Amino acid sequence: MSDIQSAKPDAPLLAVENLKVGFGPRGHVNEVVRGSSFAVEAGRCLAIVGESGSGKTVTARTLVGLTGERSHVSADLMELNGQSLLGLSGRRWRALRGAEIGFVLQDALVSLDPLRKVGKEIAEPLRIHDWKGDRKQKVIELLTEAGVPEPELRARQLPHELSGGLRQRALIASAIALDPPLLIADEPTTALDVTVQAQILALLEATKERGRGLILISHDLAVVSRLADDVAVMNQGEIVEQGPAEQILYSPQHAYTRALLDAIPSEHSKGTRLAPRVAGAYIPAGNPRVPNLVASRAPIITAENLVKAYRGPDGKSRTAVDHVSLEIRPGETLGIVGESGSGKTTTARIVLALVDPDSGNVTLRGKPWTTLKEKDRRQRRRRVSVVYQDPLSSFDPRWTVRRIVDDAIDEADYKGKEARLGRVRELLGHVGIDEGLLERRPLQLSGGQRQRVAIARALAPQPELIVCDEPVSALDVSIQAQVLDLLADLQSELNIAYLFISHDLGVIHHVSDRVMVMKDGKVVETGTAEDIFHAPKDEYTRQLFAALPRLERAQPVAKAVVA
Amino acid sequence: MATAIDPTVGGLPLPGGGAPARGGVVARVRGLRPVVLLAFVFVALLLIAAIAPSLLTKGDPLQVNLGHSLQAPSLEFPFGTDQSGRSVYTRVIYGARESILIGLGATAVGLGIAALLGVAAGIGGKWVDNGINRLLEVLFSFPILLFALFLVAIFGSGVSTQILAVGIASSPGYARMIRAQVLQVKGADYVIASRALGHPPSRTLFKNILPNAFRPLVVLATLGVGQSIVWASALSFLGLGVAPPAPEWGAMLDAGKDYIQTAWWLELFPGAAIVATTLAASCIGRYLQRRIEGETY
Numbered sequence: 001m002s003d004i005q006s007a008k009p010d011a012p013l014l015a016v017e018n019l020k021v022g023f024g025p026r027g028h029v030n031e032v033v034r035g036s037s038f039a040v041e042a043g044r045c046l047a048i049v050g051e052s053g054s055g056k057t058v059t060a061r062t063l064v065g066l067t068g069e070r071s072h073v074s075a076d077l078m079e080l081n082g083q084s085l086l087g088l089s090g091r092r093w094r095a096l097r098g099a100e101i102g103f104v105l106q107d108a109l110v111s112l113d114p115l116r117k118v119g120k121e122i123a124e125p126l127r128i129h130d131w132k133g134d135r136k137q138k139v140i141e142l143l144t145e146a147g148v149p150e151p152e153l154r155a156r157q158l159p160h161e162l163s164g165g166l167r168q169r170a171l172i173a174s175a176i177a178l179d180p181p182l183l184i185a186d187e188p189t190t191a192l193d194v195t196v197q198a199q200i201l202a203l204l205e206a207t208k209e210r211g212r213g214l215i216l217i218s219h220d221l222a223v224v225s226r227l228a229d230d231v232a233v234m235n236q237g238e239i240v241e242q243g244p245a246e247q248i249l250y251s252p253q254h255a256y257t258r259a260l261l262d263a264i265p266s267e268h269s270k271g272t273r274l275a276p277r278v279a280g281a282y283i284p285a286g287n288p289r290v291p292n293l294v295a296s297r298a299p300i301i302t303a304e305n306l307v308k309a310y311r312g313p314d315g316k317s318r319t320a321v322d323h324v325s326l327e328i329r330p331g332e333t334l335g336i337v338g339e340s341g342s343g344k345t346t347t348a349r350i351v352l353a354l355v356d357p358d359s360g361n362v363t364l365r366g367k368p369w370t371t372l373k374e375k376d377r378r379q380r381r382r383r384v385s386v387v388y389q390d391p392l393s394s395f396d397p398r399w400t401v402r403r404i405v406d407d408a409i410d411e412a413d414y415k416g417k418e419a420r421l422g423r424v425r426e427l428l429g430h431v432g433i434d435e436g437l438l439e440r441r442p443l444q445l446s447g448g449q450r451q452r453v454a455i456a457r458a459l460a461p462q463p464e465l466i467v468c469d470e471p472v473s474a475l476d477v478s479i480q481a482q483v484l485d486l487l488a489d490l491q492s493e494l495n496i497a498y499l500f501i502s503h504d505l506g507v508i509h510h511v512s513d514r515v516m517v518m519k520d521g522k523v524v525e526t527g528t529a530e531d532i533f534h535a536p537k538d539e540y541t542r543q544l545f546a547a548l549p550r551l552e553r554a555q556p557v558a559k560a561v562v563a
Numbered sequence: 564m565a566t567a568i569d570p571t572v573g574g575l576p577l578p579g580g581g582a583p584a585r586g587g588v589v590a591r592v593r594g595l596r597p598v599v600l601l602a603f604v605f606v607a608l609l610l611i612a613a614i615a616p617s618l619l620t621k622g623d624p625l626q627v628n629l630g631h632s633l634q635a636p637s638l639e640f641p642f643g644t645d646q647s648g649r650s651v652y653t654r655v656i657y658g659a660r661e662s663i664l665i666g667l668g669a670t671a672v673g674l675g676i677a678a679l680l681g682v683a684a685g686i687g688g689k690w691v692d693n694g695i696n697r698l699l700e701v702l703f704s705f706p707i708l709l710f711a712l713f714l715v716a717i718f719g720s721g722v723s724t725q726i727l728a729v730g731i732a733s734s735p736g737y738a739r740m741i742r743a744q745v746l747q748v749k750g751a752d753y754v755i756a757s758r759a760l761g762h763p764p765s766r767t768l769f770k771n772i773l774p775n776a777f778r779p780l781v782v783l784a785t786l787g788v789g790q791s792i793v794w795a796s797a798l799s800f801l802g803l804g805v806a807p808p809a810p811e812w813g814a815m816l817d818a819g820k821d822y823i824q825t826a827w828w829l830e831l832f833p834g835a836a837i838v839a840t841t842l843a844a845s846c847i848g849r850y851l852q853r854r855i856e857g858e859t860y
Contacts, residue, residue: 352759381761393752396771398778407770408760461760 012039013213014063014182017077021055021062029072032058034237038230042181045204045214047224047245049260050234051476052447057106059234060186060217064103065093080182098125102175104168104185111171112159118143119155122174129178138177146173146203164340165196172203176212183207186217193339193503198547201226219476221264222506222549225249233257263481265510266550270529273488274481274510298366300464300497301328301384305360306350308343320346321357322521328465331495335512335529337505337544343521344501348467351499352386353377365464382410382461389470391454395442401428401453402438408460427456431486448479455486465497472507484511505548509533517541595850602846605839612659622653624810633826643828645819651828654810655836661811662792662840665725669791670784672730674737678777681741685749685776686768695738702735707794711803725804729794733787740783744776751775782852789844796837812837 017037022029033055040046050056061067063078065088078085080100088096097103105111112121122142123135131138136155143151146169159167168188175183185204189197205227208214218224224231225245232242233256241254252258263274308321321343328334336344349355351362353370362370364380385408388394395404405424414420425435431452442450451471458466468487472480484507490496502508508515508529515532517525517540525538536542595603612619628648636643642651684695711728718724748754749772757767792812798804799813800820807814812833819829 354755354759378761378763381759384759386756386759388752388756390752394756396753396775398774407757407762457756 011082013042013081014040014215015077015079016063016075019059019062019075019078020073021058021067022072023068023070025070026072032237033062036232036234036237036239038232038239038242040182040213040215042213043208043211044229045208045216045227046230046232047216047218047228048232048234048239049218049221049224051219051260051478053236054234055237056217056234057186060103060184060215063182063184063215064097064101065090066103094128098175098180099129099178100180100182102178102180102183104172104175104183104188106187106190112167114159116158117155118157118159118162118170121159122155122170122177125174125177131178139173142173142177143170146170146176147199148173163196164192165199168192168196168200169203172200176207179210180212182213182215184215184217187219188216189223190218190220194505194544194549195339195547197223197549201549220549221249221261221477226549233260260477263477265481265484265504265506270510273485275478275485297329297331299327299329301326301351301362301364301369301499302366303327303347303351303360303362306347306357306362307359308346308350308355308357319521321350323360324518324521324523325360326351326516326523326526328497328499330464330497331491332513333491333498333500333511335500335502335508335515336518337502337508337515338518339503339544341520342518344518345469346521347518348386348469348499348501352384352467353381383463384465384467385458385461385463386467386469387451387454387458387471389473391447391450392442394454395450397442400439400441401433401445404442404453405456405460408457410461413462423460427459428453430459430490431456432482446479447475448482451475451479451483452486455483455490459490459494459496463496465499467499467501469501470503471500473502473504480507487511505533505544506550517544599846599850602843602850605843606847609659609663609840609843612656613663614660616653616656616660620650620653620656622650624649624654624657625808633822635826636828642832643826645815645826645829646822651815651832654815655812655832658810658812658815658833658836661722661805661809662795662813662837665722665729665795666788666792666840666844668722668726669729669733669795670787672726673733673787673791674780674784676731676734677737677741680734681738682745682773682776684738684742685745686772692742695742699735699738702731705732707732708798708801708803711798715803720803720805722805725795725798728798728803729791732794733791737780737783737787740780741776744779745772748772748775778855781855782848785848785851786845789841789848792837792840792844 016039018035019033019037020031020035021033022031024030036055036059038046038048048056048059058067062071062073063085065085067073073086075086080096085096112118119136119139122139125131126135126138139155140151143154148154148166148169154162154166154170159170162170172185172188175185183204188204189200192200201223204214204216208227214227216224216227228245230242231245231248232239233248233252233254234240235256241248241252241257248257249261252261259275265274303324303326306321306324307319309317309319311317324343324347326334326347336347338344346355350357350370353362353372357370361368364383369377369380399407402421402424405427406420409420409423414423424438428435428438433449433452433456437445437449442453445453454471455466471487472483475483487498488511491498498511500508500511512529515527515529516523517532517538519540525532525536525541532541533545536545608619616624626649628644631640631644631648632646634640634644634648640650640652642655644650645654680695680699684692687695707728710732711724714724714728718727751771754767754771757771758764762770795804796811796813796816799811800817802817805811805814807818815833816830819826819833823830
């Protein structure tokens, strides 16, 4: 069905020149892609990287004709196999999509019809393009090819019955059903655990090796380094730099690319700043922080043998946290790393005394904590604060920044309106939030600003420990870098301890003094960050590191990972 | 390098385009859509009619003049006269007070009962919730007319009976909404965040849960005022409301229905008043909804 062979041998599979895409009514067009040019050859992978709002997703959608009615697309050239993609009718696009261009969307759960069985979904492109043959048989083949175990069973299930990794594989199976010469994958591994991510990358790698062209849209440079032959870096609608992956990732020319690479927390960046200093931001008085491992100081939190089980929808009890013990001392950072469902967040909630453990107990400064009644805990809650993954949902939507921070200030310490406002200003100054934002509501803030306000709120009660539950997972890498730097600055200034939860090994390594690796509710390994990262003892920890895409070693993905 | 990555705005366009502009009253009125403006003007007139009807008409709504009975609209009697020669215009103006009183009163009664039941069901735990839900189901299935008859039998007919009947009948709908809102807000992250700060539950309830749970009700209540007026008019029409000579829109419709073939104005003008009031209330309700949502969403 594809006509790769008929194309001129030297012409690229896809050629795009001076692509412009804008939205809005005529005369008020907001241009989000401003003249980008790129090409993809068969059997090669072009990665388009950039932060949110850079125009990379719009670029991807333009190539499958899904930019919507209010969009304006123009280009000097946009050709697939020598055939122009400009000004195509809806019918023509439908004929191309699936057959000539496969498209893998970002979020498999929302991209799959919740009421349609997975098998039907995958058979859809076959049906639309009048594929002749046994569709059922083909679906099973595709699922097997995509590395889905028990394909017969999976085909009969609904999307929500599948795990995130399986869903993403089903989506890819659907996109490659007709073996299109060009496959576009928009953030295919975002929100997936590292081990699952490695499997998806291997699957895409296999597609590439079959001689198909691949466009990978990603914000994650480490992921890109595993797969891409060429990289185009987008910023504010423009491709600022493009070239072979090696060159872009290891000797970038453009300042934006360099800043993007510097912002990634990794092994060599520990103890250093990730983002360039922002003018006017809070600068701590002390020296760069030295790892804090003074064992003699009394711990803030001691948790012993925590167990917590939840009853699942099937009535079976599932142990979320299984005999976890931990200790956090003043001024240190304990990192908990693990894949989704490993019990990290439940552990944090027990430490925060928001969830009571089934057995085991937590003491705060040597005094009972989880065993207390809620009423008696209340006065001591101020010693432990929390920063959530999604700051937006953790703010009352009606409240302004000023009120959000004010609400967390202890009334006993700051009496009177003036004193409290002064304190709000001081706290916002600490986190680098401008005074002009005092009367803004959370929705009027950017993601990075929201997380800064969340940190200001966490600082307000003057806590000894802040529990950070995936605080940077929803942020772009440059914003993540600023937030991580901010947390480090605050720690060296105020000697706060952190319980830092993340699925991102690079982030955990960057921030932690000690690391705890969790799997299925159990602690599989615990030790100093150095030991865990350089001499992991446990098999699972080693696997986790093997699956982690790293910029340091850009090697092809090991085939063995696909089970 | 510092310019390449903006430190404050993470590459995202700011929703709402920055700080909301707060112009003066004149600017705000000018920004209104004509329909909304019309609705506000109409409501203003209604309020004048309710508070000081003599500003809008010099006549007496009860003054009988059999010599002028059933006259078609003219310059002297813009809305015509009824079978007793009373000016329909004057009666519609004087009727505004009762209608608005019933509309506001019934909505207040309905919301008041609903707030108590809904919040109790939302925060009271399983048993309270179950009990209140059964009560609401009973209220839902109770025919409003039967209920009004029952109240009339106890208290006699009149404005307060109408308010009570319409208010109680509309409360289960509100109560269900409030309960659902409270349950939703109760589980929100910001409520957990408040708990993690060590705030007592009463503070979280009054500062976070209730304001957020009641926010969508502002709009609903505005729409409810119009709906209550329609219901109250229906009760008056059936003779379960205000006693005949008193000017009330529903009662006027009832009194005029026997002459509908010859004197259309007896039905048209009170009917138009009811429809216009309800429309204006809905229009303002939707305007408020957009404003509230525009501020935080």
